[in-house]
Amino acid sequence: MRIETVAVHAGAEVDPGTGAVTPAIHPSTTFEREPDGSFPRGHIYSRSSAPNRAALEACLIALEGGVGAVAFSSASAATAAVFQSLAPGDHVVAPMDAYYGTGKLLREVYAGWGLATTFVDMTDLGAVEKAVRPTTKLVWAESPSNPLWKVSDLARIGAIARAAGAHYVVDNTTATPILSSPFKLGADLIVHATTKYLGGHSDVLGGIVVARERGPLFDRLRTLQTAGGAVPSPFDCWLVLRGIRTLPYRVRAQSEHALKVATFLAGHPRVERVHYPGLPDNPGHEIARRQMAMFGGMLSVQVKGGAEAAMAVAAKMRVFTRATSFGGTESLVEHRASIEGPGTTTPANLLRVSIGLEHPDDLIEDFTQALG
Ligand SMILES: *Cc1c(COP(=O)(O)O)cnc(C)c1O
Numbered sequence: 001m002r003i004e005t006v007a008v009h010a011g012a013e014v015d016p017g018t019g020a021v022t023p024a025i026h027p028s029t030t031f032e033r034e035p036d037g038s039f040p041r042g043h044i045y046s047r048s049s050a051p052n053r054a055a056l057e058a059c060l061i062a063l064e065g066g067v068g069a070v071a072f073s074s075a076s077a078a079t080a081a082v083f084q085s086l087a088p089g090d091h092v093v094a095p096m097d098a099y100y101g102t103g104k105l106l107r108e109v110y111a112g113w114g115l116a117t118t119f120v121d122m123t124d125l126g127a128v129e130k131a132v133r134p135t136t137k138l139v140w141a142e143s144p145s146n147p148l149w150k151v152s153d154l155a156r157i158g159a160i161a162r163a164a165g166a167h168y169v170v171d172n173t174t175a176t177p178i179l180s181s182p183f184k185l186g187a188d189l190i191v192h193a194t195t196k197y198l199g200g201h202s203d204v205l206g207g208i209v210v211a212r213e214r215g216p217l218f219d220r221l222r223t224l225q226t227a228g229g230a231v232p233s234p235f236d237c238w239l240v241l242r243g244i245r246t247l248p249y250r251v252r253a254q255s256e257h258a259l260k261v262a263t264f265l266a267g268h269p270r271v272e273r274v275h276y277p278g279l280p281d282n283p284g285h286e287i288a289r290r291q292m293a294m295f296g297g298m299l300s301v302q303v304k305g306g307a308e309a310a311m312a313v314a315a316k317m318r319v320f321t322r323a324t325s326f327g328g329t330e331s332l333v334e335h336r337a338s339i340e341g342p343g344t345t346t347p348a349n350l351l352r353v354s355i356g357l358e359h360p361d362d363l364i365e366d367f368t369q370a371l372g
Contacts, residue, residue, distance in 0.1 A: 004248045011059030026051045052237035063177040066210040068218045070225045075193030075207030077230035085220045088114025090137040095122040097145045122152035132164045142171040147352045151284025158186025178251040179292045196327030200243035254297030257360040270371045272302040297355040307348035316370035326354030
C-alpha cells in the first residue's frame with residue numbers, strides 16, 4: 001500500500017464493541033486477566049503496554065517498514081534509551097551538529113557513564129571512517145541536520161557502520177518517513193521526535209525508536225522502555241496518531257512552500273545566505289535528490305548586518321511566530337544562536353525557519369515587509 005493509505009489506516013480499526021471509527025483513549029493503568037491468569041487481550045499494566053501506545057507503535061512500524069517500535073515520552077528519552085542499550089567502554093560516532101539535546105546527553109550524561117563519543121562532520125565521509133575505533137558500537141546520523149540543514153550520505157555512512165560492526169541509528173525527525181526511508185539506506189534503528197512533524201500541531205511531546213530487526217537490541221530497548229518507565233500517556237499517543245493521519249499531505253505542502261520561501265530569500269538583497277537542501281547550489285543538493293523525496297520544511301537564513309539585523313527582522317514578523325521547535329501547522333522563526341547560548345557555533349545572523357501550512361505568498365509577504 002502507498003504511504004498516504006498507510007498513514008490513514010495503520011494502527012486503527014473500527015471498535016468492535018461500539019462501532020466507533022475513531023479510536024478511544026484508554027486511560028486505564030490496569031487490565032483484566034482471565035480466570036486462569038492469562039491475558040489474551042495483550043495488556044497487564046500500562047507501563048508495560050497499553051492500547052493507545054500499541055496502536056502508535058504499530059503505525060510507526062508500518063510507516064518506516066520496521067518490525068518493532070518502542071514509544072517514549074519524548075525523543076530525548078528515546079535517544080537516552082538508545083545510548084543506555086550500549087555498555088560502559090563502548091564508543092559512539094555522532095554528528096558535530098547532532099540535535100542539541102542529543103549532543104548534551106552524550107557530553108554531560110553518558111560520558112560520565114563510560115560512553116566515549118567522537119563528534120564528526122557527517123558530510124565528510126573520510127572523517128566518519130577515521131573516527132571509527134575497535135570499540136565503536138554505534139554510529140548516529142541526522143539528515144538534514146540542524147540548523148544548517150546539511151545533508152549527509154546516509155547509505156555511505158551506513159556502509160561504514162556495517163564494516164565497523166556498529167549499530168547504525170538515524171534520527172529521521174526532520175526528513176520524516178514521507179521524505180526518507182533510512183532502513184533502505186542501512187539503518188538498524190530509526191529515531192523520531194514525534195513532537196515535530198508526526199504530531200504536527202505543536203501540542204504533544206513524544207519520541208519513538210523503530211527497529212529493522214527483532215533481536216537483542218530491540219529487546220533491550222523494550223526493557224529500557226518498560227522498566228525505565230519514560231512512557232507516553234494514552235492521550236499523547238492518541239494525539240500523535242491523529243497527527244500522522246495527515247502527515248504525507250502536510251509534509252509535501254511544507255516542502256513545496258519551503259522551496260518557494262527559500263528561493264525568494266536567496267534572491268533578496270538583504271540576505272547573505274540561505275541554507276536549504278532544495279536550492280540547486282546547496283552543497284547537499286545532489287545527495288538530497290537521491291535520498292529524499294522532497295527537501296523538507298526547514299530552512300535557515302543569514303541576514304546581512306549581523307545578530308542585531310537578524311533579531312530586528314524576527315521582531316517585525318507578523319505571520320511567523322518567534323518560537324523554538326518545528327513541524328507544526330504554524331510557521332516559526334527563531335534566532336538560533338541566542339537559544340543555544342554561549343559556545344554556540346551557529347552564525348550570529350542566522351534565523352531558523354519552520355514552514356507551516358499558511359499560504360506561501362503570505363509567508364513571502366511577511367519576509368518582504370520584515371526585511372524592509
Ligand atoms: C526535537 C528533536 C529531538 C528531541 O525531541 P524531544 O521530544 O523534545 O525530546 C531529537 N532529535 C531531533 C532531530 C529533534 O528535532
